[in-house]
Amino acid sequence: MTLLSNYWLTWLAPDGLTFNIVIISIFIIIILTILIIKKSSNQNLPPGPRGLPLVGNLLSLDPDLHTYFAALARAHGPIYKLRLGTKLGVVVTSPDLAREVLKVHDATFANRDVPVAGKEASYGGADIVWTPYGPEWRMLRKVCVREMLSGATLDSVYALRRRELRQTIAHLYVAAKNAAAVDVGEQMFLTVLNVITSMLWGGTVEGEERAGLGAEFKQVVGEMTELLGAPNFSDFFPVVERLDLQGIQRRMRGLAKRFDGIFESMIDRRLKMSGGSKDFLQILLQMKDASGDGDATPFTISHVKALLMVTILINPIFKRNLRTPSFATTRVAMAERMFMYSLASLLHSFDWSVPDGHKLDLEEKFGIVLKKKHPLVAMATPRLSHPSLYE
Template identity: 45%
Template sequence: MTAFPPALFQNLMESLTQWDSLTPLFLAFCGILAVAWYAWICFTKPSSKPPPGPRGLPLFGNLLSIDPELHSYFASLSQTYGPIFSLRLGSKTAVVVSSPSIARQVLKDHDVTFANRDVPVAGRLATYGGKDIVWTPYGPEWRMLRKVCVLKMLSNTTLDSVYELRRREIRKTVGYLYSRVGSPVDIGEQMFLTILNVITNMMWGGTLEGDERAAVGSEFREVVAHMTALLGKPNLSDFFSGLAWFDLQGVEKQMRLLARRFDQIFEKMIELRLRKNNESGSGESKDFLQFLLKLKDEEDSKTPLTMTHIKALLMDMVVGGSDTSSNTIEFAMAHIINEPKVMRRVQEELDSVVGRQNMVEESHIHKLPYLFAVMKESLRLHPALPLLVPHCPSESTTVGGYTIPKGSRVFINVWAIHRDPTIWVNPLKFDPTRFLDSKWDFSGNDFEYFPFGSGRRICAGIAMAERTFLYSVATLMHSFDWKIPESQELDMSEKFGIVLKKKVPLVAIPTTRLSNTALYE
């Protein structure tokens, strides 16, 4: 969940229509590359067997024929070319895997070889040169960051310690929805704002107070929206490395400006936290920033945690945690509202465990097996990262009988695997009961179901994702009944992006379920 892979090809055709301003230098460069392409085709004999795939054009390869809905487009190509195929995207080779057996070879059998990333320009600039847990190359530095995230920052013990910060924001959302009873509410937008507030409160909830916290949260919402849009924009510099210097689409320039705004916020928070620590003589406030600063001072390993690492990890939390969780919640709420039997069973379970005279607490969520099954089924149909974060082999490797070249970009189409009719009964049906008493979990050990990835690069924020989803959806369903406005139909179609989104936002009307109105205050 904390990972945020750029959807580099979304709206590619739209971007390609804007090339009227290309300079003569670029056109000459294209001519040289085209000649080199033909020379390579005519005078070289590959000694390895590449995966099959559609023929491409000189220079551009398959770029001009790609559908922006990559997850479904790749799934359709696999019907023609098989469970592993390749595409040429400019100067890059892309390999797509869409079967459990080959995914196992990539993510388990050859895990170390495929544990690196091909870092896009926008991703590198957004994360202080790729110093975060998503883009850092596999090695001592990455292992240190992974340890900080999984064993310390995002461990169950640490998450328990900042529960009150999450609880406060969820209760604020309940109060807001109570004020909107009987009126349509954009659930996805509201949950994005809620989760962004939850995340920023966990990061530095003890640093800011009152209006100051609200002002910073408002600025974050604006910057995150611009940054996620830019990360989803196809960038010529990623397809043709020789063009990176020119920054023809201005992606680098725009991302530098956004990253600078983030950095200024982080610098301000760090300065305030250090000042408060000096004034109080202690650092007992419970938030991630305080925790990371303390860890930095205590660290004495050969690979120390630096201030740049801290800011990059905070960036991961903000950008990687907000969209993924809010979109998963929106899909789940849409399915629940669309299936009266599911809604009734979710609410009956909540009434049994929580009761109508209480509000949901996080201590309840692990007593809600049916709601947990709803989460698993939502992630089966709509994995937050449908192609995971692309992997990049450190050396040429044979997978599925084909050679995957060093430096290629490898996509695991978990979206297609989760909808494979040879694996799942009625795969397009939303049926949470398939996960009751089932073998499937989020460990990444079963390659028929692995929404958070697998291997060394499995998502570091699974524990936080579980809590965020279950606590949020449980509260929404326990406190309110929901219905779609009259004369409107619920559209479940998807839109490929940085993370998988609903193409049509979920708008629903809440009505109160609890007789004691004081619970909504």
């Protein structure tokens, strides 16, 4: 009895208690890992690289995932699995398999885990990107496809696209006259962002206020995009999500609050306006007013804000080659109207060259979308006959 009492007291001692808690935690984690692996061993899974206990293949991931996945495809075939912490991922790398997943069986694969950063940025996953496939998703898709991004709606805002691109051409003309090199990617990002914000609430803000709002959007969108693309420990190990070890959830929540304040201000001002040009915000608010409490899936103010957010965050120039009957198709329609017009205007208005001492660099960098590792900096030379054509 004395021996047992001494052992119990040793167990409860501060140093001993901490050590024993660590040992028990490790033991429980090992047991859970074994059970998870045992449970999944009977599943009909594709091949894949071997991983480590607990972390799986996380430590072997290369930052340039596009080249890393291509190398794994050469070793394991066009479809293979990766274990990312507690999450199982299946990678498809061939067009035929991608078509099966994204088109033929798109309803089966429509649902996806909402990353912590994405949940904070979309009002709890209330947008069309993260909402599970079902009545609510179909309602949001109807709003986007038939109302916001229909061909007639996009054609009706042609004047906005033309205005923003003409301002970009005028800015590039000034830079060309001063023999200044320009960051083409940055300039086009600003142009697209201005077009999007004009489409969202072009009739609500004007002049210097709109310019100031665009500058704030540029900063917040850049930070949000960085957080959405950053690896988050909480996504791979949801059990530690509350700890927010990397601070991503806290930072994204702060950025989302800044956006929410802007949305609230724009919505309040739009509700007080009568008439004016028809923009996306007006369309969404009309949809909300038409949706009653008795609807099976009512369209709420949270849906309005979430769709405004996703419209801003998703780069409209990004174009998919796969023709899927989904929200992606409508974004391609918007991209086609903007991309070809922008490219044609830049090539028609200027001759382009690389600055002296620079080489044309085509090295890529992985991100939410693949982009150049080093910005494209170029010199623009006016080629039109009269300066008034650049106004």
